[in-house]
Amino acid sequence: MSAVEFPRLLKGAPPIGKRQTLAEYEANGGYQALKKGLAQTPDEITKMVLDTGLRGRGGAGFPAGRKWTFVPKNTGKPVYLAVNGDESEPGCFKDRQIIERVPHLLVEGAILACRAIGANTAYVYIRGEYPIGIRCMEEAVDEARAAGYLGDNVMGSGWKCDVWIHSGAGAYICGEETGMLSSIEGGRGYPRIKPPFPAVEGLWRSPTIINNVETIANVPLIVRDGVADWKSSGDADTPGTRLVGVSGHVNRPCHIEIDPAKTTLREIIFDHAGGIWKGRHLKAVIPGGSSVPVLPNKPEALDVPFTYGAVKNAGSLAGAAGVIVMDETTCMVDALLNLMEFYHHESCGQCTPCREGTGWLEKLVHRIWAGQGRMEDVDLLDRVADTVGGAGAGKTICFLADSAVMPTKSFIKHFRADFEAAVRGGGSPVYLARKARIDRKHASHAVGAAH
Amino acid sequence: MTTTKRVDPAELAKLPCTGPSFDDLRGKLDPIVARYPQRAAALLPVLWVVQRARAGWLHPKSIREVAEYLAVPQAHVEGVITFYTMFKDQPVGRDVVVVCKTLSCRLRGAQEVMDALEDHFGIDMGGTTKDGRYTIETGECLGLCDMAPCMTIDEERHGNLTPESAVKTLEGRPR
Numbered sequence: 001m002s003a004v005e006f007p008r009l010l011k012g013a014p015p016i017g018k019r020q021t022l023a024e025y026e027a028n029g030g031y032q033a034l035k036k037g038l039a040q041t042p043d044e045i046t047k048m049v050l051d052t053g054l055r056g057r058g059g060a061g062f063p064a065g066r067k068w069t070f071v072p073k074n075t076g077k078p079v080y081l082a083v084n085g086d087e088s089e090p091g092c093f094k095d096r097q098i099i100e101r102v103p104h105l106l107v108e109g110a111i112l113a114c115r116a117i118g119a120n121t122a123y124v125y126i127r128g129e130y131p132i133g134i135r136c137m138e139e140a141v142d143e144a145r146a147a148g149y150l151g152d153n154v155m156g157s158g159w160k161c162d163v164w165i166h167s168g169a170g171a172y173i174c175g176e177e178t179g180m181l182s183s184i185e186g187g188r189g190y191p192r193i194k195p196p197f198p199a200v201e202g203l204w205r206s207p208t209i210i211n212n213v214e215t216i217a218n219v220p221l222i223v224r225d226g227v228a229d230w231k232s233s234g235d236a237d238t239p240g241t242r243l244v245g246v247s248g249h250v251n252r253p254c255h256i257e258i259d260p261a262k263t264t265l266r267e268i269i270f271d272h273a274g275g276i277w278k279g280r281h282l283k284a285v286i287p288g289g290s291s292v293p294v295l296p297n298k299p300e301a302l303d304v305p306f307t308y309g310a311v312k313n314a315g316s317l318a319g320a321a322g323v324i325v326m327d328e329t330t331c332m333v334d335a336l337l338n339l340m341e342f343y344h345h346e347s348c349g350q351c352t353p354c355r356e357g358t359g360w361l362e363k364l365v366h367r368i369w370a371g372q373g374r375m376e377d378v379d380l381l382d383r384v385a386d387t388v389g390g391a392g393a394g395k396t397i398c399f400l401a402d403s404a405v406m407p408t409k410s411f412i413k414h415f416r417a418d419f420e421a422a423v424r425g426g427g428s429p430v431y432l433a434r435k436a437r438i439d440r441k442h443a444s445h446a447v448g449a450a451h
Numbered sequence: 452m453t454t455t456k457r458v459d460p461a462e463l464a465k466l467p468c469t470g471p472s473f474d475d476l477r478g479k480l481d482p483i484v485a486r487y488p489q490r491a492a493a494l495l496p497v498l499w500v501v502q503r504a505r506a507g508w509l510h511p512k513s514i515r516e517v518a519e520y521l522a523v524p525q526a527h528v529e530g531v532i533t534f535y536t537m538f539k540d541q542p543v544g545r546d547v548v549v550v551c552k553t554l555s556c557r558l559r560g561a562q563e564v565m566d567a568l569e570d571h572f573g574i575d576m577g578g579t580t581k582d583g584r585y586t587i588e589t590g591e592c593l594g595l596c597d598m599a600p601c602m603t604i605d606e607e608r609h610g611n612l613t614p615e616s617a618v619k620t621l622e623g624r625p626r
């Protein structure tokens with residue numbers, strides 16, 4: 001097997017703060033894939049992506065090529081591509097690397113994907129909190145249009161394709177694929193009931209394919225270098241490379257591009273991110289962004305390759321590859337409360353088991369955190385979590401509430417002692433350390449309200 | 452989550468709507484509308500342009516004009532504005548500061564940064580400094596977890612903050 005050259009997606013990428021220009025991208029082999037792709041039929045491009053087994057990088061890992069084949073043929077309606085750059089999952093900052101540093105890779109990928117699925121228009125949705133990224137993408141699109149890679153006659157082929165950047169404005173739920181569609185159509189980011197699936201009825205009730213930024217950025221590499229070359233990193237379960245973000249209690253918070261089959265979670269934390277800060281020990285790690293189960297510091301959890309399958313077997317999910325590391329001093333009640341505040345705040349409110357359920361979870365954890373908890377509340381929290389969400393069973397429209405349940409159940413499962421200690425000790429140590437300030441604030445607000 | 456005191460709607464309308472006239476913005480807005488098969492779809496990008504051009508918030512007059520321009524009900528525009536945390540229907544300071552409060556930042560001291568800013572400026576998170584210079588909010592994960600704890604000041608990003616450096620950054624920017 002030939003050694004894989006690293007990095008792949010970020011090859012030739014300038015450091016953060018600098019954007020790769022069109023000239024730099026072209027000098028790096030940029031838009032060669034498009035040239036090749038234009039000489040192929042759309043089905044040939046789809047077949048290549050299918051043959052690689054590329055799985056969606058937005059979290060769920062659905063095979064991209066298969067999704068593309070769901071677009072119905074000859075409906076007489078336009079087809080759209082929507083690229084998901086909402087990246088609002090706590091702990092995730094990988095798509096930003098592509099958007100800000102190698103935006104042309106994403107533009108070229110979007111054009112090729114449009115070609116494959118029969119679309120002439122792509123919308124790239126980028127969260128409003130990424131104004132620099134939005135500008136980088138706008139500039140790249142302008143450059144590509146001026147150079148004839150976009151527009152009414154792509155590279156003289158007579159084929160028309162356009163890519164537009166659509167800025168979000170602060171709402172996690174717009175990362176959910178149908179919430180994103182609602183947002184692109186100019187509405188509140190309300191997710192929609194499936195079926196119909198977006199591939200059949202998406203933007204303006206036309207067939208729409210939704211893929212994550214990193215998923216689409218892989219397409220030019222596949223078309224340019226071929227299936228075998230692309231598959232030389234990763235394994236059958238998780239082919240290709242993965243961009244991973246590491247944050248929390250590590251010496252060197254960073255993002256890296258890894259071969260998922262050859263890199264373990266332990267290596268990510270201890271080699272790439274420099275180990276646990278302040279000479280402390282590892283307590284817990286959330287491997288895939290805040291929505292996946294937390295893992296304890298155990299060899300069977302850490303000494304596994306960072307593939308979808310292996311992390312799942314270890315009891316969590318590789319998800320969107322946002323590794324959040326917690327050291328031995330972390331109070332897990334405090335960490336869970338932080339996440340529950342997030343999910344409750346971000347629930348769009350359409351479904352009762354989510355709108356109310358995420359609120360209950362936050363309230364219950366808060367009660368334990370603030371020293372008002374009873375011992376039976378720990379089990380109560382665990383049981384209540386079972387009644388929240390349920391998108392798989394059709395109880396909610398989307399998986400947001402389920403994303404709050406997974407951390408809750410796993411935090412209790414692995415770190416019950418922290419919850420019981422908070423009940424016994426009058427609250428979380430974090431609460432106790434701030435109690436005087438919290439009480440002072442309450443008092444001054446009560447006085448303010450009386451005026 | 453913000454605890455800003457909201458201005459009474461009747462009072463809001465009396466505030467001046469500063470910035471360019473809507474007609475002056477059309478040159479920028481028309482090409483954006485053309486990107487979509489339906490006018491209504493341009494609502495988010497249009498609100499962004501108008502908010503940026505007009506003192507960082509959406510005055511009742513702006514809301515009326517946007518609704519008319521895109522031929523959508525005004526209630527729809529209001530509904531959209533209130534859904535997204537980055538659209539403001541109330542006046543804000545000259546710059547909006549967002550301090551990340553989510554897990555990776557909390558693990559590295561975000562709470563202490565927020566406490567220091569509250570104490571230094573004498574406001575609660577979500578409030579505006581007395582000189583009208585900054586509105587200081589908390590935000591959810593800004594996608595800058597590798598520089599936690601962090602904050603943004605409009606387009607600027609500041610990371611690896613300490614309580615002292617956060618205060619110094621805000622005080623040290625050109626007035």
Ligand SMILES: Cc1cc2nc3c(=O)[nH]c(=O)nc-3n(C[C@H](O)[C@H](O)[C@H](O)COP(=O)(O)O)c2cc1C
Nearest residue numbers: 056057058084086087088175176177211212215399
């Ligand atoms: C609450 C919620 C938030 C999500 N946020 C994102 C996101 O920010 N970015 C993303 O690519 N996918 C996100 N997803 C997953 C998308 O719904 C969708 O599966 C993905 O964009 C499909 O692209 P892929 O197949 O290329 O991964 C989210 C899902 C849920 C339920």
Ligand code: SF4
Nearest residue numbers: 348349350351354398
């Ligand atoms: S599950 Fe929650 S976020 Fe998803 S649509 Fe229902 S209320 Fe909204």
Ligand code: FES
Nearest residue numbers: 551556593595596
């Ligand atoms: S948690 Fe603060 S930037 Fe991600």
